[in-house]
Structure formats: C-alpha cells, structure tokens
Amino acid sequence: MTELTLSAVLDQMVESKAGFTAPVAENWAQGRTAFGGYTATLLLAATRRALPDHAPLRSAMINFTGPLSAPPHISVETLRQGRNVTTALTRAEVEGKVAATGTFSFGAAQDSHVSEVFPAPDAPAPEDTPSFFPKEMKRLPARFFHNFEIKLIEGSLPFMGAEKGKMRVWCRHKDVASRGTLEGLFCLGDALPPAIFAKCSVLGVNSSINWMFNLMVEDIATRDGWYMLESELTAAENGYSSQVMRIWNQDGQLVADAMQSVVIFM
Numbered sequence: 001m002t003e004l005t006l007s008a009v010l011d012q013m014v015e016s017k018a019g020f021t022a023p024v025a026e027n028w029a030q031g032r033t034a035f036g037g038y039t040a041t042l043l044l045a046a047t048r049r050a051l052p053d054h055a056p057l058r059s060a061m062i063n064f065t066g067p068l069s070a071p072p073h074i075s076v077e078t079l080r081q082g083r084n085v086t087t088a089l090t091r092a093e094v095e096g097k098v099a100a101t102g103t104f105s106f107g108a109a110q111d112s113h114v115s116e117v118f119p120a121p122d123a124p125a126p127e128d129t130p131s132f133f134p135k136e137m138k139r140l141p142a143r144f145f146h147n148f149e150i151k152l153i154e155g156s157l158p159f160m161g162a163e164k165g166k167m168r169v170w171c172r173h174k175d176v177a178s179r180g181t182l183e184g185l186f187c188l189g190d191a192l193p194p195a196i197f198a199k200c201s202v203l204g205v206n207s208s209i210n211w212m213f214n215l216m217v218e219d220i221a222t223r224d225g226w227y228m229l230e231s232e233l234t235a236a237e238n239g240y241s242s243q244v245m246r247i248w249n250q251d252g253q254l255v256a257d258a259m260q261s262v263v264i265f266m
Contacts, residue, residue, distance in 0.1 A: 003027035005175035006187055008039070010045050019075040020046040024068060028144045033067035033099075035144035036208045037190030041183050042074060043090045043102035048182075049077035051088060056218045057182065058085070061103045062211040068092060068099040084108055109218070118257075120248035123153045126170040126226045132157070141193075148191050149174055153228070158197035159204075165195040165233025165243070168204040172225035179225030185255070188227060189213060189247055194262045195233040196241040201217065209240075209261040216256060222249035241266050 004012070004025035013022040022045075028038040040062045048054060072092040079087045085107040092100045123129070129151035141158070151170040156162035171191050177182035194206050228248040235242050245258035 005178060006041065006173065006184060007059045007175055007177035007181075009038075009042075010183060013042070013045060013049070015049060015067055019073055020049065020073055021073055022046075023071055025145060026143065030142045030246065031205065034070055035142070035190070036062075036064055036211065037091065037187040038144065039064065039068045039100045039189065040102065040213075041187040042068075043092060043100060044186050045183050046074040046235070047076050047088050047090045047102065047104045050090075051078065051086065051106070054086060055108045057104065057215050058107040059105045059174060059215065060186075060211075060213045062217050064208050064210065065098045065100055066094070068094060068196075070094050072099055079103075082236050084110065086135045087215060091122065105226045118254040118256070120228050120244070120252040121154075121168070121230075123168070123170075123228060126146060126224070126250075129153055129170055132169055141174070143190075145253070146189065147174060148172065152193065156198040159200050159202065160198060161201035162198040165197075165199045165236075165241075166231070167195060167198060168228065168230040168256070169190050170226050172227065173227050176225070180221060185227070186213070189229070189256060190257060190260075192229055192231045192245070193242040194241060194260075194264070195231040196236050196262065196264060198263075199233065205265045207263050207265070209263055211258065211260045213256055216254050220249075220255055222251070222255075226249070226250050227255065 022042050024034050028035050061225045068210045072094050077089045087105045090102045132150035134151040153168045230246045233243050247256040254258035
C-alpha cells in the first residue's frame with residue numbers, strides 16, 4: 001500500500017451492502033498495527049456515512065481489540081435512536097477477527113442554564129514553539145508521526161525519566177485537506193505518546209486499550225489547523241496506566257476532553 005493522507009484514505013472508503021472498507025496506508029503504521037487515532041477515525045467516518053442525518057457528535061468510546069494490519073471490513077449498527085441522542089456501535093474486522101469497536105453518541109443541542117469552561121493554559125504561538133522532535137533525531141519512533149506537525153509547549157519527550165508524566169503540544173495535520181474536519185480532529189486527538197513515557201527512563205512499547213472522547217463544541221474550527229493537545233498521567237500500576245487528554249483551539253476554548261487506558265510493556 002502506498003502512502004496516503006488521511007483525506008485521501010477517506011476518499012477511498014467504499015460502501016457496500018455489507019458495510020464499509022478502507023485502505024490501511026503504510027505511513028499510518030504504529031508497530032504491527034495502524035495508529036490508534038487512524039483506526040478510530042475509520043470507525044467514525046463509517047458511522048457518519050451510515051447515519052447521514054445524524055446530530056452533532058457528542059461522545060465516542062473506542063476499544064482497540066486487536067491489530068488493524070490489513071484493510072478492515074467495517075459494520076455499523078444503530079443501537080438506539082432516541083428523541084435527543086442516537087447511539088451506534090461500529091466494528092472493524094480483519095480476516096473475521098475484531099480489530100476495534102466504537103460506540104458513538106450523536107445528540108442535538110439542549111437548552112441549559114449551566115455552563116462551565118476550561119480555558120487553555122498560556123502558551124507561546126505555534127510559530128514560536130520548538131519542534132517536539134529534536135533536529136538531531138534522524139528517525140521518528142513511529143511512522144504515523146510524519147503526518148503531523150508537533151511543537152512542544154510543556155513536558156518532556158518519551159523515555160527521558162522526567163518527574164511528571166505530562167506533555168502539552170501544538171499539533172496539526174501536514175495535509176491541509178485534513179484540517180478543519182471532524183475526522184481530522186479525531187485522528188489528531190490521539191497523536192501524543194502515552195503520558196507515562198515521559199517518566200520512563202528505558203525504551204519500551206505500549207498498546208492502547210481504549211479511548212473515551214467527549215466533544216464539547218459543535219464548531220471545531222481553529223486558526224491554521226493548530227490545536228493544543230495535552231496528555232497527563234493520572235495513575236499507573238501493574239503495567240497499566242490511565243491518562244486524561246484535552247484539546248483546545250487557538251482561542252483557548254476546550255474542544256474535547258478525553259481519557260485513555262494504556263498497557264505498558266516494560
């Protein structure tokens with residue numbers, strides 16, 4: 001499979017009576033599987049196409065069950081279409097085995113007198129922020145990183161033995177056509193390495209178990225495609241870690257709140 005931008009991959013997604021199929025491009029690889037954000041985006045894209053009259057996305061729960069190593073067959077089932085919220089279950093299978101599932105909830109806006117904001121921490125502009133990867137690093141740790149521009153605001157690179165498991169960056173797609181789309185945001189939201197890697201002092205690998213993603217706004221627009229991403233370790237025991245993740249636009253508005261469980265092989 002040749003290298004493809006995210007927008008090109010979604011253009012090649014094919015629908016049939018049996019469901020959807022999509023390519024797994026080599027430049028989205030992460031070890032023996034596809035990058036988790038890429039896998040989750042295929043599920044989201046298929047769901048949105050299967051439910052063309054859906055309300056805005058409010059929440060997604062992704063479970064990474066097995067490796068997505070070949071073009072998957074994706075099926076979408078509507079679990080319930082309520083007055084306010086519609087929920088769908090989406091499965092990606094490779095050679096008859098489940099590689100990932102996603103539960104997506106779409107809901108109409110509700111009138112409410114309650115509002116709580118979570119503004120972004122202060123940060124220099126993306127053009128004034130250094131690259132996440134040092135210039136002397138000749139080879140990126142995973143191929144999918146080549147699809148993004150990432151600038152380090154706060155925290156540490158993986159495996160530096162830092163005191164805190166935290167990373168905060170500016171991030172955007174290199175592919176202009178992937179900027180400003182819901183699928184592009186969804187893919188980008190999982191771009192950071194596990195937060196616990198900042199604390200680790202030896203090299204190791206990881207496998208994401210799940211990803212819970214709550215979209216807080218209907219307008220996901222941001223200037224020049226840049227979003228501020230933050231991932232912070234909450235706890236780690238017995239080879240598993242839990243982290244909270246947030247995404248802000250360039251105006252400091254919280255776009256999405258997320259949480260993830262990661263198994264650490266080290």
